[in-house]
Amino acid sequence: GELASGSVRLAVCEVRQFLRYLDSAGCTLGSVTLDDVRGFLVAVRPRHTSGMGNTVWAIKRFFGFANQQGCSELKVEAMLARVGPRRQRALPCFTPEETGRILAAIETGSPRGKRDYGMVRLALSTGLRCGDIVSLRLDQIDWRRDEIHLVQHKTSAPLTLPLSAEAGNAIADWILHGRPACQAPEVFVRVYAPFVKLSGSTGALIMNQWLHKAGVSHQAHDGKTFHALRRTTGTRLVESGAELELAAQVLGHRDVASSRRYIALADESLRECCLPLDRFAPTREGLR
Numbered sequence: 001g002e003l004a005s006g007s008v009r010l011a012v013c014e015v016r017q018f019l020r021y022l023d024s025a026g027c028t029l030g031s032v033t034l035d036d037v038r039g040f041l042v043a044v045r046p047r048h049t050s051g052m053g054n055t056v057w058a059i060k061r062f063f064g065f066a067n068q069q070g071c072s073e074l075k076v077e078a079m080l081a082r083v084g085p086r087r088q089r090a091l092p093c094f095t096p097e098e099t100g101r102i103l104a105a106i107e108t109g110s111p112r113g114k115r116d117y118g119m120v121r122l123a124l125s126t127g128l129r130c131g132d133i134v135s136l137r138l139d140q141i142d143w144r145r146d147e148i149h150l151v152q153h154k155t156s157a158p159l160t161l162p163l164s165a166e167a168g169n170a171i172a173d174w175i176l177h178g179r180p181a182c183q184a185p186e187v188f189v190r191v192y193a194p195f196v197k198l199s200g201s202t203g204a205l206i207m208n209q210w211l212h213k214a215g216v217s218h219q220a221h222d223g224k225t226f227h228a229l230r231r232t233t234g235t236r237l238v239e240s241g242a243e244l245e246l247a248a249q250v251l252g253h254r255d256v257a258s259s260r261r262y263i264a265l266a267d268e269s270l271r272e273c274c275l276p277l278d279r280f281a282p283t284r285e286g287l288r
Helices: 005-024 034-047 053-069 096-105 111-126 130-135 165-177 202-214 227-239 244-251 256-263 267-273
Strands: 147-151 158-162
Touching: 005 034, 005 053, 034 053, 096 111, 096 202, 111 130, 111 165, 111 202, 111 227, 130 202, 227 244
Parallel strands: none
Antiparallel strands: 147 158
């Protein structure tokens, strides 16, 4: 089937590595063997600490295409039929107390503060990814219906979400009193010239500044990134008793399984599922 744009970029990146490997080994696509494919997977394995699923998937898709185009007769399905499960680490979300401190720390008296506050409020109320927030256009907000209509950058799937009063007021404050006059179609732009769309690193810069000011501990690779705001939204949905189907719909997940990870972050809900241990009284035994 047709791949989402994010999946295409992933596949292209993996296949480029594979082709560079073949070139360095003096091998052509027409003469490649299963040993060459196996050698590539062994060579790149140390760089894929969370699993090889994406790489194997991309190689299988690539050779399926190469077989159809007559560029290679090598069949890799049997060798790559089984791949170890991807290691998924339960990255943290922000607690309600941390969320309150972050919002309170953002100084909304300056244009940059108004912009950052609007972005954080929007992320917490909708669970949108940072890439979708920085790409959000002015014409994608329906102020009369309090809705946002967009196409997700990662999945290319359309998504309609309600615009909460808190997020709407924050965005309106930015647009009316902080956003510079410019021709950029995006809602959130740079506060200094050139007044253009924000870059991909904006989310990290925002979180580094306001986490520090809020006194929320943060270290490299601890998961407390802008994306943690999305995980916070998903976790709060699960904690409120929402069905996984609703959480998947709000977060724009095609597969409900993608939303199951938020169950692991709902500590209080998990405690309610625990069975009492009083029926399993421990016994003391002497040394043998």
